[in-house]
Amino acid sequence: MGIIAFFVIAVVAIVGAAAMVVSRNSVHSALFLVVNLFCIALLYLSLNADFLAVVQIIVYAGAIMVLFLFVVTLLNPAQSESPDRLRGQGWVASVLALVLLVEVGAVILSGVFATVKSSAIPPTVNWGDNVQAVGTLLYSQYLFPFEVTSILLLVAIVGATVLAKRRL
Amino acid sequence: MLAPLPYYLILSALLFTIGIFGFLFRKNPLIMFMSIELMLNAANLTFVSFARFLGSLNGQVIVFFIMTIAAAEVVVGLAIIVSIFRARASIDVDEIHLLKD
Numbered sequence: 001m002g003i004i005a006f007f008v009i010a011v012v013a014i015v016g017a018a019a020m021v022v023s024r025n026s027v028h029s030a031l032f033l034v035v036n037l038f039c040i041a042l043l044y045l046s047l048n049a050d051f052l053a054v055v056q057i058i059v060y061a062g063a064i065m066v067l068f069l070f071v072v073t074l075l076n077p078a079q080s081e082s083p084d085r086l087r088g089q090g091w092v093a094s095v096l097a098l099v100l101l102v103e104v105g106a107v108i109l110s111g112v113f114a115t116v117k118s119s120a121i122p123p124t125v126n127w128g129d130n131v132q133a134v135g136t137l138l139y140s141q142y143l144f145p146f147e148v149t150s151i152l153l154l155v156a157i158v159g160a161t162v163l164a165k166r167r168l
Numbered sequence: 169m170l171a172p173l174p175y176y177l178i179l180s181a182l183l184f185t186i187g188i189f190g191f192l193f194r195k196n197p198l199i200m201f202m203s204i205e206l207m208l209n210a211a212n213l214t215f216v217s218f219a220r221f222l223g224s225l226n227g228q229v230i231v232f233f234i235m236t237i238a239a240a241e242v243v244v245g246l247a248i249i250v251s252i253f254r255a256r257a258s259i260d261v262d263e264i265h266l267l268k269d
Binding site: 044 | 217
């Protein structure tokens with residue numbers, strides 16, 4: 001049952017990603033990406049990462065995609081793409097992507113990860129539920145990176161404001 | 169019943185490859201940004217599946233940080249795209265080949 005659900009979610013995720021890439025309309029691309037992000041959130045749920053699944057939906061599907069849609073509607077979405085400046089860009093892109101896929105697939109299937117046993121124990125078993133466990137870890141062991149993240153967000157806010165203003 | 173680890177890794181590799189393809193193939197910077205988001209999500213999926221199968225929570229915390237960085241990156245990147253559009257009335261990346269003017 002779990003494996004069937006995994007395959008259904010995986011197919012929807014891949015179709016959403018592919019449709020996002022080939023879609024001519026930027027708004028359609030953004031909506032296909034939302035489909036993909038929802039599927040990944042479902043996979044997080046299947047992997048006992050409840051907190052991240054909810055954060056994925058709120059932050060990605062909520063905030064980031066709304067930002068994308070704002071910019072898409074702000075710019076002219078009906079512009080068609082210019083003819084290739086690089087000749088054969090599509091072919092080169094396909095070949096490079098395919099080579100990368102073969103490389104990564106070969107590494108994964110070569111059995112490097114065979115030592116990782118499918119331990120059926122969820123990682124949160126010792127710390128209570130998932131949200132509590134992630135929060136405890138975030139505010140103890142990862143406290144300094146967490147604080148640095150706030151500086152990063154501040155820099156992003158200032159940068160976006162400076163870039164968006166016409167005259168300072 | 170949980171799907172085994174290689175299934176998740178292969179799915180993640182496929183999504184990452186689609187993201188790479190989109191980034192190299194499309195010339196609309198918005199779609200290129202969405203492809204970057206897709207690649208980041210594929211990497212996140214790998215982190216979470218390893219966190220699950222190794223029985224450790226550190227991967228989930230790292231994914232949390234990656235999401236923060238993705239949000240910051242998108243905000244600054246979209247601001248740059250908007251200011252380029254204001255200056256040139258075009259956002260095709262093939263048209264943006266001058267550092268000045």
